[in-house]
Amino acid sequence: MQIHNKSGQYAGRRKIVSGIIIVVGLVLLGRLFMLQIIDPSYKAFARSNFLRHITDYPARGLIYDRHGELLVYNEVHYDLMVIPGQVGDIDTLEFCRLLNMDVSTFESRLLQARRHSRFRASVFERQISKTTFAAFQEKMFRFPGFFVQPRTLRRYTYPIATHTFGYVGEAGPGIIGNDPYYRPGDFIGISGIERAYEKELRGQKGLRIRMVDVFNRDIGPFHDGRYDTLAIAGKDIYTTLDTQLQLYGEKLMQNKRGSIVAIEPATGEVLTLVSAPSFDPGLLVGRQRTRNYRMLQNDTLKPLFNRALMAQYPPGSVFKLVSTLIALQEGVVEPHTRYGCGGIYHAGGISVRCRSHPSPVNVVTAIKYSCNTYSSIIFQNTINNPVFGGIQHAFSHWRDYLVSFGFGRTFGSDLAFELPGLVATADYYDRLYGRSGWRSQTILSLGIGQGELGVTPMQLANMTAAIANRGYYLTPHVVKAIDDPSSPNTRYSLANNIPIDKEHFETIVHAMHMVVEDGTGRFSRIPGISMAGKTGTVQNPHGENHSVFVAFAPVDDPQIAISVVVENAGYGSVWAAPIASLMIEQYLTGKVQRKWFEDRVLNQSFLTAQP
Amino acid sequence: MTKKQGIIKNSDKTVILLFLVMVAIGWLNIYAAEYTEGRGHVFDLGTSFGKQLMFILSGLVIAAAVMLIDVRFFTGFAKIIYGVSILLLVAVLFAGVEINATKAWFRIGGLAFQPSEIAKYGTALALASIIGNMRTRKPGKADLLKGFGVILLPAGLVLLQKDVGTTLVFLSFSLALFREGWIGLIALAVGGIAVFLFVLTLMMNEFIIIGGLAFMAVVIGVITRKKTGAVLHVITLFLVLSGYVYSVDYAFDNILQPHHKARIEVLVHGNADLQGAGYNLHQSKIAIGSGGLWGKGFLQGTQTQFNFVPEQTTDFIFCTIGEEWGFAGSLVIIGLFVWLLLRLLYLAERQKSTFSRVFGYSVTSVLFFHFAVNIGMTVGLVPVIGIPLPLISYGGSSLWGTTLMIFTFLKFDANRHEML
Numbered sequence A: 001m002q003i004h005n006k007s008g009q010y011a012g013r014r015k016i017v018s019g020i021i022i023v024v025g026l027v028l029l030g031r032l033f034m035l036q037i038i039d040p041s042y043k044a045f046a047r048s049n050f051l052r053h054i055t056d057y058p059a060r061g062l063i064y065d066r067h068g069e070l071l072v073y074n075e076v077h078y079d080l081m082v083i084p085g086q087v088g089d090i091d092t093l094e095f096c097r098l099l100n101m102d103v104s105t106f107e108s109r110l111l112q113a114r115r116h117s118r119f120r121a122s123v124f125e126r127q128i129s130k131t132t133f134a135a136f137q138e139k140m141f142r143f144p145g146f147f148v149q150p151r152t153l154r155r156y157t158y159p160i161a162t163h164t165f166g167y168v169g170e171a172g173p174g175i176i177g178n179d180p181y182y183r184p185g186d187f188i189g190i191s192g193i194e195r196a197y198e199k200e201l202r203g204q205k206g207l208r209i210r211m212v213d214v215f216n217r218d219i220g221p222f223h224d225g226r227y228d229t230l231a232i233a234g235k236d237i238y239t240t241l242d243t244q245l246q247l248y249g250e251k252l253m254q255n256k257r258g259s260i261v262a263i264e265p266a267t268g269e270v271l272t273l274v275s276a277p278s279f280d281p282g283l284l285v286g287r288q289r290t291r292n293y294r295m296l297q298n299d300t301l302k303p304l305f306n307r308a309l310m311a312q313y314p315p316g317s318v319f320k321l322v323s324t325l326i327a328l329q330e331g332v333v334e335p336h337t338r339y340g341c342g343g344i345y346h347a348g349g350i351s352v353r354c355r356s357h358p359s360p361v362n363v364v365t366a367i368k369y370s371c372n373t374y375s376s377i378i379f380q381n382t383i384n385n386p387v388f389g390g391i392q393h394a395f396s397h398w399r400d401y402l403v404s405f406g407f408g409r410t411f412g413s414d415l416a417f418e419l420p421g422l423v424a425t426a427d428y429y430d431r432l433y434g435r436s437g438w439r440s441q442t443i444l445s446l447g448i449g450q451g452e453l454g455v456t457p458m459q460l461a462n463m464t465a466a467i468a469n470r471g472y473y474l475t476p477h478v479v480k481a482i483d484d485p486s487s488p489n490t491r492y493s494l495a496n497n498i499p500i501d502k503e504h505f506e507t508i509v510h511a512m513h514m515v516v517e518d519g520t521g522r523f524s525r526i527p528g529i530s531m532a533g534k535t536g537t538v539q540n541p542h543g544e545n546h547s548v549f550v551a552f553a554p555v556d557d558p559q560i561a562i563s564v565v566v567e568n569a570g571y572g573s574v575w576a577a578p579i580a581s582l583m584i585e586q587y588l589t590g591k592v593q594r595k596w597f598e599d600r601v602l603n604q605s606f607l608t609a610q611p
Numbered sequence B: 001m002t003k004k005q006g007i008i009k010n011s012d013k014t015v016i017l018l019f020l021v022m023v024a025i026g027w028l029n030i031y032a033a034e035y036t037e038g039r040g041h042v043f044d045l046g047t048s049f050g051k052q053l054m055f056i057l058s059g060l061v062i063a064a065a066v067m068l069i070d071v072r073f074f075t076g077f078a079k080i081i082y083g084v085s086i087l088l089l090v091a092v093l094f095a096g097v098e099i100n101a102t103k104a105w106f107r108i109g110g111l112a113f114q115p116s117e118i119a120k121y122g123t124a125l126a127l128a129s130i131i132g133n134m135r136t137r138k139p140g141k142a143d144l145l146k147g148f149g150v151i152l153l154p155a156g157l158v159l160l161q162k163d164v165g166t167t168l169v170f171l172s173f174s175l176a177l178f179r180e181g182w183i184g185l186i187a188l189a190v191g192g193i194a195v196f197l198f199v200l201t202l203m204m205n206e207f208i209i210i211g212g213l214a215f216m217a218v219v220i221g222v223i224t225r226k227k228t229g230a231v232l233h234v235i236t237l238f239l240v241l242s243g244y245v246y247s248v249d250y251a252f253d254n255i256l257q258p259h260h261k262a263r264i265e266v267l268v269h270g271n272a273d274l275q276g277a278g279y280n281l282h283q284s285k286i287a288i289g290s291g292g293l294w295g296k297g298f299l300q301g302t303q304t305q306f307n308f309v310p311e312q313t314t315d316f317i318f319c320t321i322g323e324e325w326g327f328a329g330s331l332v333i334i335g336l337f338v339w340l341l342l343r344l345l346y347l348a349e350r351q352k353s354t355f356s357r358v359f360g361y362s363v364t365s366v367l368f369f370h371f372a373v374n375i376g377m378t379v380g381l382v383p384v385i386g387i388p389l390p391l392i393s394y395g396g397s398s399l400w401g402t403t404l405m406i407f408t409f410l411k412f413d414a415n416r417h418e419m420l
């Protein structure tokens, strides 16, 4: 064996080799220092790997009618969720086959979910079928990152009261940005009761933190469930609606455009709220919601538009009730004051037509025959009353009365999306005509409910309820009780008083009774029921006039106050009054005797009359 | 009796102690990686920690046997041991079983055995023998042929098993050759630059690198412009390096197979594809990175306990250490390895015979390569080429192979005065 000296001529190279070892050790340490000490992101990654934040969605509160009949309830369905950061190496083809989805859709959905968040769950596929769910549940362990989330969908006992219930939809980015409660895919009330009572109906989501292993198998609760919260079920809502009356109202309004609003005068509870044409509330539930919504949006009949709360019409002759009450209160007319009517009234170059009726008329007969001349005179008397020393002041005073009836403002109750209507101010006329440029005859049409007036069917019904109450109303509302039917909603139990004496209301109630007994509304008299009403025909520059009728019954113990508007249907006495009378008969007696009268309404369509 | 006492007395206690500590740490972490509450006794042979305990015990028997056998057995039979290991490498190509897409294993009963572990040992012995038996101080042509031949032959056979990781381990012998003067400092530096440029080319656009080289060439050219011929050298060097960079890029785009490309792309471009090749590395980095300074505690690592890191007892055992013991644990492991390697170098340098010095350097080089590449790949500095962390990773072949190498060298060291 050849023997070399102790370390050979290259002994110095030991230092180089040692140096390499030390440098590599230091490089590894430096890298580990970066990973373990400097960069905090891996701790978050690790948590998201093994922790699943499972949201427990509480059942949304149910909705009942005033008699406790269930109207809106829930049905369970399943959403397939994904946490993109946890999606492992899965068999995409198998997955797509289970879901009946093509691979490119799979990839784009995953990308979309990843853009939202790598660590938060996103909805991957909405409302998978029960069979898909079952197949999936079995193979779940093979698809880490995916899980099934049970959710509930709204179901409706009857396809009615769509606008009142409103609908539930996914919380959009705007809502999610403002309220941390909502996460993408969460539902929120978009309109109607669902919106107004969202906080009560939704309940409180629960959160469970579970540990899972790499196969997405549940290992158990994190820290023995210390951070878990229980879901709290939503509260039930007991509405003021009368299901039978709502059903009947929607039936009568088939093939018509317009609305019916019925209120219980003593409480302000809305018995029925019909906006026609309407649609099945079930259309705005589930997977087809977006498509159906678009279809409804494009419908020229505007079914999404809640006419009862949002349509604004000049009230026409029904407004004479209010203007006469004001004149009586202001003392510019006495109940027995008589004026002659020759079928036309002239005031400073302005003329108002009237129809032929016995003359002269007093307050009661003027209402009974809906005399334009009488209304014009007393309106002028009110506005020209010298005690105010000027039209601005007099008009503002007159306008205050209207506001006290609920016109020109919203009620601010639980009715979503109500509009205030329009009652012009003195300033408005000042701007339009100049401060001294307008007289009582300039605004004469207001006296007969035309001109710069816009009222909603809800406001008309409320006005009728106030008259039925002889001087006050309770804010109209649709929710009777929350959670417990025996503890009523007291939010709207305060009376809103109208500064007009009760005796004047009695005069007007008498006149309204006469309208039905022997006046313009006599064809709609209900045998055995005393009804007070007033017809209206709203001039419509765009087509056929709108048919309007307001009424309450029984006269001495009002149970129901109602407003009916049928668009493009002509005289109030011909269509709106019969519908109101049928509604009242249905509500007070539980059935309708006058079948021919009912058939006449049911068989009539006004939808083709649309210009 | 006296001979045995002499062996214990002359053996390097530091290396033995480091060996025992590292094997124990390895076992604890294998236990943690495999641990499931309420399952598996420590000696349960159905678990990897149970098996590893058996491997450790049998490894100690091997160590003791090596220490007791006459040292001349190893010097005398070096070439025969090498020959046997080559035969095993050939045999495994025909009779072996495929595990993880490599045909590198014999299966005997319930145990799998990897002959390439023996081949590393055999190659170290054979190389030591060739260099130790050289007639001249400078290697002749025949020596060079034999020396490189004994390394390349097993490397080629291992490559035929499709075990790229272990094939690359044979590169580490170049460190021993460097020490013996077979490879110059310039060659080592050129090799280093080549590797550096290679990785750089994969990480960024080749034209940026060539642009950078051009800039450096201009700067060096201006500085050395007074020297005759320097400019020509600079231009030549620039052209050679640019050509190299360009061909690396070309090779990567056109020659490499997709899955290799994917692995390299994961390494250089971060976590581009977490579902595919990047998954292991990503989970590995999460495990280590989430350990923090002090770690999550024994059996408390969520990545480890919920099995998020694949191959965690074997190639990715360092994840368990990083996660459960934190940076402190990492520091200890790296410290132990550097200590062991430097100690082995020290021992190698104090050998009186070239044979045992070359063998010591070979052992150190192989262990160093495993250490650097294994931990480097778990932290994303090196492509994922599955090779184990010596003494720590689960696996009988690896542990026995490492034990053989270390204790054979300790035997040489203990008998260094006799080995003349």
Ligand SMILES: [Zn+2]
Pocket: A341, A342, A343, A354, A355, A357, A370, A371, A372, A373, A374
């Ligand atoms: Zn008249």
